[in-house]
Amino acid sequence: MTTNATYCNDASLPGADPFVLHDRDSGAYFAYSTEGADPGYHFAVYRSPDLATWERLPGGALDAGDGTQWGRDWFWAPEVYHNEDTGKYFLFYSARMRDGVAEHFEYADFEEPSKVGVAVADSPAGPFRNIVDHPIDYFPYDPDYHDVNLIMDHTQKKPPATLEEGMTAPLGTYLPFIDPNVFFDGDRIYLYFSRNAYRNWVWDHDLGKYVEESNIYAVELTADWWHDPAGATMPEIHPSYRDANGSPGDPPLVRKDGFTPVLNYGGDPQPWENAHVNDYAESGGEKKDRRWAEGSTTIKRYTEDGSPVYFMTYSANNYANAYYGVGYAVAEHPLGPWKKSDANPVLEQDEQKSMYSTGHGSVIASPDGSQLYYVHHGRPTTDTGRRLYTERMHLDAGSASLGIEQSTADEPIPAGVAPYSLTSDVGLVDLGPGSARVGWRVATASSAAMGLGNALNRVTATVEPPTAATVEKSENHAVLRPGPGVPEIAALTLHYQRRTAAGSYFGVDNLDGERRTPVAVAVPVTSCTRTLTGAQDSIDVSEGVLCLRDATVSGTVRVRAGAALVALDSTVDGEVDVRGALGVWLSGVEIAGQLRVDGVSGRVRVQDGRVSGPVRLQGNRSASPIVVAGNVFEDSLTCRANSPAPSNEGRPNEVRGAAQGQCARL
Numbered sequence: 067m068t069t070n071a072t073y074c075n076d077a078s079l080p081g082a083d084p085f086v087l088h089d090r091d092s093g094a095y096f097a098y099s100t101e102g103a104d105p106g107y108h109f110a111v112y113r114s115p116d117l118a119t120w121e122r123l124p125g126g127a128l129d130a131g132d133g134t135q136w137g138r139d140w141f142w143a144p145e146v147y148h149n150e151d152t153g154k155y156f157l158f159y160s161a162r163m164r165d166g167v168a169e170h171f172e173y174a175d176f177e178e179p180s181k182v183g184v185a186v187a188d189s190p191a192g193p194f195r196n197i198v199d200h201p202i203d204y205f206p207y208d209p210d211y212h213d214v215n216l217i218m219d220h221t222q223k224k225p226p227a228t229l230e231e232g233m234t235a236p237l238g239t240y241l242p243f244i245d246p247n248v249f250f251d252g253d254r255i256y257l258y259f260s261r262n263a264y265r266n267w268v269w270d271h272d273l274g275k276y277v278e279e280s281n282i283y284a285v286e287l288t289a290d291w292w293h294d295p296a297g298a299t300m301p302e303i304h305p306s307y308r309d310a311n312g313s314p315g316d317p318p319l320v321r322k323d324g325f326t327p328v329l330n331y332g333g334d335p336q337p338w339e340n341a342h343v344n345d346y347a348e349s350g351g352e353k354k355d356r357r358w359a360e361g362s363t364t365i366k367r368y369t370e371d372g373s374p375v376y377f378m379t380y381s382a383n384n385y386a387n388a389y390y391g392v393g394y395a396v397a398e399h400p401l402g403p404w405k406k407s408d409a410n411p412v413l414e415q416d417e418q419k420s421m422y423s424t425g426h427g428s429v430i431a432s433p434d435g436s437q438l439y440y441v442h443h444g445r446p447t448t449d450t451g452r453r454l455y456t457e458r459m460h461l462d463a464g465s466a467s468l469g470i471e472q473s474t475a476d477e478p479i480p481a482g483v484a485p486y487s488l489t490s491d492v493g494l495v496d497l498g499p500g501s502a503r504v505g506w507r508v509a510t511a512s513s514a515a516m517g518l519g520n521a522l523n524r525v526t527a528t529v530e531p532p533t534a535a536t537v538e539k540s541e542n543h544a545v546l547r548p549g550p551g552v553p554e555i556a557a558l559t560l561h562y563q564r565r566t567a568a569g570s571y572f573g574v575d576n577l578d579g580e581r582r583t584p585v586a587v588a589v590p591v592t593s594c595t596r597t598l599t600g601a602q603d604s605i606d607v608s609e610g611v612l613c614l615r616d617a618t619v620s621g622t623v624r625v626r627a628g629a630a631l632v633a634l635d636s637t638v639d640g641e642v643d644v645r646g647a648l649g650v651w652l653s654g655v656e657i658a659g660q661l662r663v664d665g666v667s668g669r670v671r672v673q674d675g676r677v678s679g680p681v682r683l684q685g686n687r688s689a690s691p692i693v694v695a696g697n698v699f700e701d702s703l704t705c706r707a708n709s710p711a712p713s714n715e716g717r718p719n720e721v722r723g724a725a726q727g728q729c730a731r732l
Contacts, residue, residue: 074477083100095113109144137183246259258362285303342389358384424443439480441456553649555632583716602620664682
């Protein structure tokens with residue numbers, strides 16, 4: 067089943083470095099963002115049932131004051147992974163250390179002491195709490211790097227003018243690292259990260275100068291943390307990486323861990339990554355000459371012959387710049403060698419779409435797994451903050467190609483979201499007490515609730531006839547009060563709508579082949595003269611409005627001229643005979659005998675019930691639609707001389723006998 071629903075990237079929600087998790091337990095998607103959390107928290111959490119309509123949850127992923135925070139600032143790039151066996155959710159993130167900088171980076175004045183921490187929760191919404199009050203026990207060390215920062219001035223912006231001078235700098239430096247991405251490949255786990263550009267001056271032979279670069283590296287993790295049912299074990303690097311870059315002359319207890327280079331400019335140069343290599347001169351010495359490779363996401367696919375292909379998306383250039391964009395690389399093994407695509411960048415600024423500074427996203431599948439999407443950040447103008455965007459992605463393992471459909475127009479809702487459902491929290495609006503409240507819920511095929519606070523969708527609430535009641539509506543409920551012209555039975559119709567990129571709204575339908583069913587629900591509105599529940603004998607209604615709710619009638623129900631009947635979720639052991647009445651509304655009613663509705667002058671609705679005997683609707687006259695929908699009729703169904711002719715609102719009835727007259731096609 068599909069839907070006519072669409073979505074558009076309206077750039078209404080703040081978000082940066084988004085990572086998206088599909089939570090099977092709740093059926094919803096959760097996006098984690100560097101920006102957007104409430105004061106006192108780190109990392110905003112957004113929830114979406116359809117990968118397109120997001121709502122921000124209060125607070126944030128990490129409570130900054132819970133006593134476990136080792137980071138001082140620069141809380142960046144959160145990513146969350148769910149172990150469905152243990153039920154635990156693991157949050158990986160980077161931050162700049164507050165204490166112990168010299169122990170981790172050798173120098174107390176190390177400017178960018180960034181590392182990666184891990185927190186755990188029992189829910190994708192959090193709250194997450196750090197497993198320990200320090201980052202992962204990992205000390206990546208580059209023994210071959212000449213630490214030119216040690217021979218630069220205090221501004222640390224102008225490197226040596228020649229390679230020869232740079233080679234005089236002392237060898238070796240510890241790596242600050244950010245932007246963690248965990249990749250599970252069978253029973254092996256890899257942590258990809260970005261070596262922060264600070265203290266990584268690389269000589270560019272083509273330019274004849276040093277450029278400070280951010281590169282992407284990897285390290286393998288052990289699996290004890292992942293399988294711990296208590297979620298109390300901190301991830302550790304694989305023993306093969308521990309002290310892999312140490313030397314025999316190192317003092318006791320000094321750690322110099324290894325890493326695997328994945329992406330760097332010199333190993334696979336692409337000109338589009340050079341947007342900032344002349345920033346020092348162009349800014350008058352205010353900025354460094356730099357390159358970036360960051361925000362990676364790794365996924366795996368197979369060719370037709372079963373060979374694995376690994377795709378890695380990454381971002382290059384400065385995140386605040388117009389030239390920030392996304393490229394990808396491919397490999398046959400998680401640790402490479404990786405080869406960048408000649409098609410790069412596959413996502414970049416598009417002024418025609420009013421989308422700027424695009425980058426640092428994550429890859430996620432549609433609810434049914436048949437489609438891929440890239441959720442990233444961008445800016446709707448050059449001077450606004452970062453916002454969330456959702457784009458369709460295409461992969462072809464055979465040709466090792468990847469494409470992203472960049473769009474701010476109306477796009478189809480991801481596959482597997484439909485059918486939508488709309489339910490109300492009451493089956494009857496009884497205005498007898500003077501007012502009544504009606505709430506509603508819209509959900510996807512996986513029962514994940516739509517966030518109706520997002521302006522991309524809404525529920526309309528209309529009463530017919532409109533004089534029957536006034537409606538005071540909010541996002542997810544309405545209050546009804548009697549109007550000047552209260553009929554015996556009116557109808558409140560709730561209809562789910564989506565907003566287009568142009569700003570107008572349209573009604574959402576579920577599509578099953580050629581069948582189109584509105585995502586809507588009708589609720590009777592009346593003033594009950596009597597309300598009966600539970601066990602009842604035969605009932606004869608000669609005046610007023612009888613309301614049956616969850617009742618069991620052992621005999622028959624007869625409704626006469628001048629009276630009306632509203633019956634919900636009830637059972638009648640005999641027949642239901644309605645003649646010359648002012649209205650009848652049967653919803654979810656099981657009738658053991660026949661159902662006869664003749665000469666009714668008001669509203670007629672029979673839906674979602676079951677009738678064992680014959681059903682006949684004849685000579686009914688109504689200013690409103692006559693509805694017969696979603697029922698099971700064990701015997702015949704006959705409709706004659708009704709005005710208007712009965713309709714099924716796109717919800718056919720199952721008729722096991724003959725369907726005749728106006729009901730032949732219902």
